[in-house]
Amino acid sequence: MGTYLVRRFLQLAVVILLATMVIYALLNAVPGGPLSGVRQELINTRGATGANVASDMARLQRDFDLDLPVWQSYLRWLIGWPKLADRPNRGGILFGDLGDSWQVARGQSVASLIQSRLGNTLLLMTSATLLSLLVAIPIGINAAVRQYSAFDYLATTGAFFGTAMPVFWFGMMMIMIFAYYFKQLGWFYLPTGNAVALRPYDVPFLGTVLPETILDRGLHLVLPTIVLSLLYMAAWSRYTRTSMLEVLRQDYVRTARAKGLVERLVISKHALRNALIPLVTIIALQIPGLFGGAILTETVFNWPGMGRLYISGLNAGDWPLVMSLLFITAVLTVVSNLLADVMYTFVDPRIRLS
Amino acid sequence: MATYSATAEELLTTKQESQLHVIWRRFRRHKMAVLGLVIILSLILMGAFSSYLTPYERDEPTADINLSPSGLHWLGTDELGRDMFTRIAFAARISLTVGFAVTFLTTLIGMTIGSVSGYFGGWVDNLAMRLVDFMLTIPSLPLLLVMSKILSSGGFIIQFPESVLRFFGWIMAVSDIKSIQQVLYIILILALLGWTSEARLIRGVILSLREQTFTEASRALGVSHTRIITRHMIPNALAPLIVASTLSVGGVIVVEAALSFLGFGIQPPIPTWGNLLQNAQNDLWLYPWKALYPGLFIFLTSLSFNFLGDGLRDALDPRLKI
Numbered sequence: 001m002g003t004y005l006v007r008r009f010l011q012l013a014v015v016i017l018l019a020t021m022v023i024y025a026l027l028n029a030v031p032g033g034p035l036s037g038v039r040q041e042l043i044n045t046r047g048a049t050g051a052n053v054a055s056d057m058a059r060l061q062r063d064f065d066l067d068l069p070v071w072q073s074y075l076r077w078l079i080g081w082p083k084l085a086d087r088p089n090r091g092g093i094l095f096g097d098l099g100d101s102w103q104v105a106r107g108q109s110v111a112s113l114i115q116s117r118l119g120n121t122l123l124l125m126t127s128a129t130l131l132s133l134l135v136a137i138p139i140g141i142n143a144a145v146r147q148y149s150a151f152d153y154l155a156t157t158g159a160f161f162g163t164a165m166p167v168f169w170f171g172m173m174m175i176m177i178f179a180y181y182f183k184q185l186g187w188f189y190l191p192t193g194n195a196v197a198l199r200p201y202d203v204p205f206l207g208t209v210l211p212e213t214i215l216d217r218g219l220h221l222v223l224p225t226i227v228l229s230l231l232y233m234a235a236w237s238r239y240t241r242t243s244m245l246e247v248l249r250q251d252y253v254r255t256a257r258a259k260g261l262v263e264r265l266v267i268s269k270h271a272l273r274n275a276l277i278p279l280v281t282i283i284a285l286q287i288p289g290l291f292g293g294a295i296l297t298e299t300v301f302n303w304p305g306m307g308r309l310y311i312s313g314l315n316a317g318d319w320p321l322v323m324s325l326l327f328i329t330a331v332l333t334v335v336s337n338l339l340a341d342v343m344y345t346f347v348d349p350r351i352r353l354s
Numbered sequence: 355m356a357t358y359s360a361t362a363e364e365l366l367t368t369k370q371e372s373q374l375h376v377i378w379r380r381f382r383r384h385k386m387a388v389l390g391l392v393i394i395l396s397l398i399l400m401g402a403f404s405s406y407l408t409p410y411e412r413d414e415p416t417a418d419i420n421l422s423p424s425g426l427h428w429l430g431t432d433e434l435g436r437d438m439f440t441r442i443a444f445a446a447r448i449s450l451t452v453g454f455a456v457t458f459l460t461t462l463i464g465m466t467i468g469s470v471s472g473y474f475g476g477w478v479d480n481l482a483m484r485l486v487d488f489m490l491t492i493p494s495l496p497l498l499l500v501m502s503k504i505l506s507s508g509g510f511i512i513q514f515p516e517s518v519l520r521f522f523g524w525i526m527a528v529s530d531i532k533s534i535q536q537v538l539y540i541i542l543i544l545a546l547l548g549w550t551s552e553a554r555l556i557r558g559v560i561l562s563l564r565e566q567t568f569t570e571a572s573r574a575l576g577v578s579h580t581r582i583i584t585r586h587m588i589p590n591a592l593a594p595l596i597v598a599s600t601l602s603v604g605g606v607i608v609v610e611a612a613l614s615f616l617g618f619g620i621q622p623p624i625p626t627w628g629n630l631l632q633n634a635q636n637d638l639w640l641y642p643w644k645a646l647y648p649g650l651f652i653f654l655t656s657l658s659f660n661f662l663g664d665g666l667r668d669a670l671d672p673r674l675k676i
Contacts, residue, residue: 015491022492026500160664164657166608168615169649172635176642288493295495296612300635310496311616314503326496333491 001345008341012334019330020093024074027319028066034319035060062087063102064319077323098324103316104309110324113309120195121293121305123217127225128294129286132232133279139233140240141275144248145267155237162234171227171300178223190222193302224301228294236282244275277348284340288332292325380669387665390658397655401446405527410437412444413623420641429647432633438644441625442651447526448626449655452541453607455522457599459545464552465595469583471553472560479557486550494547498609501546502618505539514538533624540619544606555598559591593670597663604659611652627652 027034038060042053058067065073065087075081077099080092091097098110105113143155175192182189188204191197197211197220209216247253248271256266293307302308306325313321345351371379382388400407408428416435423430429438471482514535523534563569563586572582607627613619614628615635622629627648634645 015488018488019492026504160660161657164604164608164653164660166611166649166652166656168612169631169645169652172631172638172645172649175638176645180639180642292493292496295499295616299616311499314499315617322500326493326500329493329496330491333493337491 005342008338012338015334016331019334020078020327021074023323023326023330024077027323028070028073034317035064035066037317093324093327099320101313101318101321103318104312104321110321113321114306114324114328117304117306117309118291120303121298121307122290123195123221124224124228124298124303124305125286125290125293127221128228128232129283129290131225132229132236133283135229136233136236137240137276137279140237141244141267141272143237144241144244144275147245152241155241159234159238162230165230165234167227167231167294168296168300170230171224171297174223174227175300191216191219192223195220195304224297224303227300228297236279239278239282240275243278244271247271247275250274277344280343280347281340284336284343287336287339288329291332292329377669381665384661384665384668386661387668390661390665393654393658394662397446397651397658398450400443401450404440404443404447407443408437408440410440412436412440412625420637420644422641422643430641430643432630432644433637438630438647441630442627442648444527445625445627445630445648446651448528448537448620448624449607449610449652451522451525452537452544452610453603453655453659455541456544456548456606456610457602459541460549460552460602461595461599463545463549465556465588467549468553468556469560469587469591472557473564473579473583473587475564482553483557486553489547489550495612498543498547498613499616499618501543502540502613505543506536506618506621512539512542528624530624533620536620537624540610540613544609548602548606552595552598552602555594556588556591559594560587563587563590596670597667600659600663600666604656604663607659608652608656 035057039053039057042056046053061067065076068076072082076084076090076092078092079094080090080097083089090099093099096111098114100107100109101113139155143149143152146152178190179192186204188206191201191203191209195217197209197216200208200210202208203219206215209219253266253271256270257263261270291306292310293305295307295311297303298305298307299311310322310325312318313325405412410427414436416431418427418431419433419435421427421431421435427437427439429442431437432441467482471479512535518538519531519534522538523529523531526534526537528534528537560583569582569586572586577585610619611626611628611631614626615632617629617632619628620626622633630648631645631652634641634648637644
């Protein structure tokens with residue numbers, strides 16, 4: 001176990017290092033540089049020989065270390081070394097200095113920008129993950145226990161439709177039905193757009209809902225959670241079914257039945273526990289998503305979370321922001337992969353890491 | 355006498371059936387897969403004859419803006435008064451072209467890397483599989499978005515051969531060079547990030563075939579490595595490969611639609627199902643029906659390819675069924 005962990009940590013370090021190189025190269029090695037769009041914008045507004053285009057560009061290049069050799073600017077971004085006398089010190093992204101945003105929220109640090117969005121994403125992702133697990137596991141178990149029954153076929157077909165469904169369109173259809181038409185008809189409807197309302201609104205049965213109350217937040221959360229859950233449910237119910245079928249074929253299940261145990265206990269005590277072991281992987285691999293959010297769902301519902309932050313960063317050409325988000329997601333993905341493997345050995349002692 | 359014995363012989367020996375016939379018979383049993391195939395073929399026909407289906411121009415603005423569906427405009431009109439059905443039918447050309455082209459490329463790349471890696475093993479295999487692992491750790495949608503942003507920002511200019519541009523322009527009924535290039539960029543990006551699963555699949559098959567006696571025999575006969583791979587191994591891997599490719603076409607179409615929906619894919623005025631949805635989203639509170647149809651086509655296409663793949667899996671290799 002010890003040597004295994006050491007080896008995995010070394011691998012992890014190499015992969016993270018490679019990922020930072022790819023991220024940095026992607027965003028900085030573009031011909032014309034990451035600021036080529038900005039130069040065009042300056043020329044458009046001020047004319048090619050307009051006031052201060054050249055000097056403004058030079059200042060921006062300097063701010064982003066783009067006038068330095070690539071290896072120097074990469075290292076300064078990564079670890080804050082080499083320190084240069086005529087420029088502000090950088091902490092380095094490996095040590096937690098994510099830099100400052102310069103387009104989405106000029107002057108604000110990327111860390112504080114993330115802080116302002118992370119709560120919303122955590123709320124959405126946790127509720128979607130919990131809801132999907134609560135629905136998917138019973139469905140998967142039932143489908144496996146009654147294999148080839150009507151329920152199994154229904155679950156299989158449902159999962160088929162769920163995986164084929166483009167999530168952004170599903171979201172729009174939900175908004176159309178439950179937010180638009182239900183409201184038109186005067187029925188109980190669900191508010192959408194943003195995570196909270198701006199002003200009080202009336203909903204049948206509930207009366208007037210005040211903005212930023214728990215009720216308001218809850219109502220806004222319902223539709224995005226359902227939409228996001230559909231995808232997970234489709235995948236995870238299939239996963240549970242396969243895993244349960246695998247376990248039901250095992251000898252110890254036959255033994256349990258042979259010694260006369262009631263079927264209910266065979267399922268709940270012997271099979272279920274073992275069938276749920278692979279789900280540990282799913283939960284661990286959900287970690288980067290908890291941080292990164294769901295780009296498509298957040299866009300459709302205008303949910304102010306990390307996914308939308310990423311999109312607005314990309315749209316605005318806010319490279320420090322985009323690089324930070326890519327970096328954090330990559331690190332979390334690698335770490336959660338390791339975590340999944342390690343957790344697996346704890347819940348399933350049969351597996352030995354070597 | 356002679357006639358009797360002939361009939362008896364006929365009755366006793368089963369009729370020779372060609373391989374294709376057997377596959378088709380098994381495939382036909384899967385009703386949803388047949389339906390999927392029919393839908394896909396109709397979509398292809400709809401795309402191919404898109405300019406003859408309606409009397410309207412694809413990109414010409416008219417005064418009839420945001421009409422709801424009627425006999426005149428089957429699926430209504432958009433914010434510039436263009437007929438939605440015409441645009442959706444043209445978009446089928448783009449979506450299907452992207453889907454098939456990307457799958458062709460990922461299968462080609464995956465097949466090459468997977469078979470070389472599985473056949474030779476050793477450090478080649480190690481390197482290739484580490485590359486696959488690495489690519490799988492990078493979150494794909496954010497990466498796709500970044501790459502699409504970089505390519506569309508005009509920084510990179512890839513010179514495509516004239517014939518390639520003309521061919522794709524002809525298939526997609528797009529004459530503007532810049533738009534064709536944009537589509538080709540999207541195809542390249544999706545192919546570059548999408549070959550990993552195919553490579554793993556082929557590698558797995560080759561690994562198991564490598565130890566079989568017929569491979570050993572071919573090697574003893576002095577058959578070259580390339581010939582062993584292309585003549586003896588790839589044909590054996592064809593069944594799972596066809597299934598994976600079919601499923602991949604549906605997936606690629608959804609991803610392309612997602613990119614275009616987010617505004618990082620193919621740009622208007624070239625219609626794609628994804629960017630039609632993006633326009634519809636802006637008007638969701640005024641004209642909600644506009645969001646219904648483009649997405650319905652994405653869903654239908656993706657579902658059809660999924661069912662087709664499922665049916666092919668049953669038909670091509672019954673052992674594959676779980």
